[in-house]
Amino acid sequence: MRVLSILTVFALVAGTDAFTVPSTKLGAANSVASVPLTQLAASQVAPSSSLKSSSNLSEVPRGGVVSAFKNMDIPLITYFIFWYVGNYYYNISNKLALKAAGGKTGFPMTISSLQMGVGCLYGLFMWVAPDARKRPSITFDDIVAMLPVAFCAMGSHSASVFALSAGAVSFAQIVKSAEPAFAAVLSQFVYKKKISKAKWACLPIVIGGVILASVKELDFAWSALISACIGNLFAAFKGNENKKLMTAPGIKDRLGSVGNQFAVTSLLAFLMSVPIFVIKEGSKWGEFCTLYKTNPIVSFNLVASGLYWYGYNELATMTIKKTSAVTQSVANTAKRVIVIVGVALVLGESLDPIKLLGCSIGIGGVLLYSVIDNFVKSS
Structure with missing residues (x-):
């Protein structure tokens, strides 16, 4: 019932791309x-x-x-609240499904792909439901232009899921917090967007915190570390490609809304993931189907994590439209703190003092990275 109630709110909040509180009525009431x-x-x-x-x-x-x-700004506050709630429950349900399915030796790619598939079913439902969301009128050229974003979204999600299957949720989140380091390198050397010296100075703090948090990690695995880093790389590419897509003439108008952009991108990402999971785990498809039918932990948490994944990502996308990049980075940093501590307590993962110290340093470095330019300019 708790999952259904939260998902119902997701449908109400994410189903509309924006809503406002009429100020005229409030003004009249206060006159x-x-x-x-x-x-x-x-x-x-x-x-x-x-x-x-x-x-x-x-x-x-x-x-x-x-x-x-x-x-x-009631809509923005609502987006942030349910973005955090959705991400929190996604990490729990995702980890439970992965553990019940055998961890990294089980079906991580299958679960990753099906999670995107479940989310896409929700996106398609929003297009056919009465008065829910207007369908986009994109062209074939628009779809081609969105393929890089979709591929990076697929790579980021799949690598992150594999990292979560190979190690603790808290460890994967700590490594994921180093994403700005990857974004800075790509922006500077691939996309030719200059990064300030102040931001570069913050990166050793981020990387040092991640290393310190990993020293006494009880669930440390090289596969989890490498997968999380690959996820960071794909996420950095996705962010830059998303910015290019949003400035492409005509595509924004034909998509019609941020929700439509995320829906189309997710659908393309899911279609790209199918051949990969067929090649990697297709030989075990019958075994997975049996497990899905006989193990309610796998079936329930797979569907729940797919809906949570789609819901919180769409809400996070909506916050980008209403806030600045700095606000988004700070909010994402705060989200990781909540997830690391909350999920570790629920799932009984280690919270060693050294790990917490490294986590604090790394995430604090990310926060400093997000706001340092503003401080330097004002000084």
Whole structure:
């Protein structure tokens, strides 16, 4: 029931690309409250000691609490909340499915591909459901232009799932926190986007924190470390290719919304993943089907993790539209802290002091990397 209730909220939140709180109604409701009471009193009665004491009301800011709520970006706050919640539950359900299916020697690529497939079914449903989401009117050339993003999305997700199957969730998340280092190298040397010296100075802190966190990692595995690094590389490529796609003339208008962009990208990523899992684990497909039918831990958590994966990623994509890159990076950093600590407590993973120290240094370095340019410019 807990999963169904959360997914229902995902459908309500992610199903619409944006919603706003009408300010005219709130403004009308506050119009009377915003008039100082002393003005009304002074026009009808003579001043008295009681009225003089009440004259301080005119110093209270107009609108009060209602005005503060009126100025809040409720959609953005909702996106952030359910992005975090979805990512938290995704990591738990994903790890449970992988463990029940045999870990890294089981079916990580099959589970990774089917997770994207489950998410795509939700995306397709949003196109056919009444009044849910308008279908995009993209061309074949648009699809070709989106293939690099889709391939990188597929590579990032598949590598991350394999890393989670080979080691602890907390360890994979710590390594994933070093993604800015990969993004900086690619931006500087591949996409020719200059990275400031201040940002470069932050990268040794990030990498040092990851190394320190790995020293006493009880579930350390080279396969998990290498897979997480490959996931970082694909994620860095995906970020840069996504920016190129968003600036491509006409594609944004034909897609119609951020939700449609993510849906099409996910669908293409899923189709690309099918040949890979067939080649790698296709010979064990019958064994997986039997496991899926007989083991409810695998079947339930596979479907749940697919829906969580799609929901939180779509909400994260929506936050990009409403915030800056710096805000996105800081929010992503905070998300990893919650996931590392929360999932470790739920799944009983190690939280050695050295590991926590390295995690703190690495994630703190990521946070500094995100905001350092703003500090340098203001100084």
